Amino acid sequence: MALTKDTKKEIMTAHAQSTNDTGSTQVQVAMLTKRINDLTEHLKINKKDFACRRGLMILVGRRRRLLNYFRKSNTPEAYKELITKLGLRK
DSSP: OOOOHHHHHHHHHHHOSSTTOOSSHHHHHHHHHHHHHHHHHHHHHOTTOHHHHHHHHHHHHHHHHHHHHHHHHSOHHHHHHHHHHHTOOO
């Protein structure tokens, strides 16, 4: 379920603010979104995997906290651009 190096590199280049940007809020949210999508697909097949479900809920909470921080510390346009780019609801 972990992300491969290639997948991480693609996500970083798509959402990074500079060439060496690996830990900005946008990159972290994008990585969490990819992991959440992968776990969601896994849970569609394995409905009784409750340990995975718990991990998914932890990741969703972490992403929510990062998005709240990003919304407070950046402009509303940057927040809207990020969530539309990632395909999130709000």
